Amino acid sequence: MIRNVTVFCASSKKTTNKYLKVTREMADILIDNEIGVIYGGGAIGLMGCLADRFIHRGGTIRGVIPEFMVKVEWAHPFVNDMIIVRDMHERKKLLIENTDAVIALPGGTGTLEELMEVLSLKRLGKFFKPIILVNTDGFYNPLLELFTKMVSENFLRPEHLNAFRVIHNPSELIEAINGSTDWDENAIHSASV
Numbered sequence: 001m002i003r004n005v006t007v008f009c010a011s012s013k014k015t016t017n018k019y020l021k022v023t024r025e026m027a028d029i030l031i032d033n034e035i036g037v038i039y040g041g042g043a044i045g046l047m048g049c050l051a052d053r054f055i056h057r058g059g060t061i062r063g064v065i066p067e068f069m070v071k072v073e074w075a076h077p078f079v080n081d082m083i084i085v086r087d088m089h090e091r092k093k094l095l096i097e098n099t100d101a102v103i104a105l106p107g108g109t110g111t112l113e114e115l116m117e118v119l120s121l122k123r124l125g126k127f128f129k130p131i132i133l134v135n136t137d138g139f140y141n142p143l144l145e146l147f148t149k150m151v152s153e154n155f156l157r158p159e160h161l162n163a164f165r166v167i168h169n170p171s172e173l174i175e176a177i178n179g180s181t182d183w184d185e186n187a188i189h190s191a192s193v
Contacts, residue, residue: 002177004036004060006099008114009046010107011074019106020049022136026103026170027053033174038095041065041083043076046105051076064094092117101130101177106139122163123156125187130180131164132173140166157190 009023023046030037037054040047041063054061055078062081069075070084085091092114096102104115121127133140144166150156162181167173 002033002035002100002174004038004062004099005030005101005103005177006038006095007050007103007105008095008107008111009039009050009105010111011040011042011045011047012108013044015045015049019046019136019139022134022170023049023105024053026050026105026134026173027059028057029170029173031057031059035100036060036062038062038064038099040091040095040110041069041075041079043074046107048076051079055079064091066091096121096127096129099129101132101180103132103134103173104140105134106136112143119163122183123160123187125183125185125189128183128185130177132176132180133164133166134170134173135166135168159190163187 027050031054036059037050039050039061042048043051051061061079062083063076063079064083064085065075066087067084075082083094085094095114096118102118104111118127118131122131135141147156147161151158151161163183165176165180167176
């Protein structure tokens with residue numbers, strides 16, 4: 001049963017409407033399925049859009065944000081369950097604790113960093129939950145091509161591509177989470193190529 005998911009996403013003020021629309025659609029699906037969200041605590045961009053939708057519809061949302069971001073007023077003022085941490089390292093650790101899946105919406109370097117860390121942890125057998133990339137309008141295509149190149153150049157094994165699922169529409173989300181490849185600590189034995 002899926003109770004909570006972690007969402008990695010952007011906090012850019014200049015995010016285009018197609019990404020905001022997908023974020024709202026995904027939020028609605030999660031809320032309709034009584035699934036709570038853990039996210040980075042921001043108030044703008046896709047982060048703000050996600051939080052606003054959960055607040056508006058009465059969904060369960062938890063923010064995790066470093067204190068330096070609170071000082072520059074990046075924290076969402078209406079997320080009641082906001083955990084303030086010392087630094088980015090602690091934030092990333094708490095974002096994936098007690099989650100049933102990780103969802104990566106489009107984003108910048110912060111989103112990519114969070115995604116790469118959780119993929120590395122999964123490859124090393126330290127994180128077992130489903131990881132879903134929401135590939136809106138082909139956003140993640142260059143990254144997927146890079147992963148394929150990593151396999152062809154023997155930096156990854158083909159089975160490492162099973163560590164995540166790719167969806168193109170939020171309507172595929174629940175099925176993608178439930179249909180993800182089982183993973184456990186034995187992944188460490190196939191971590192090296």
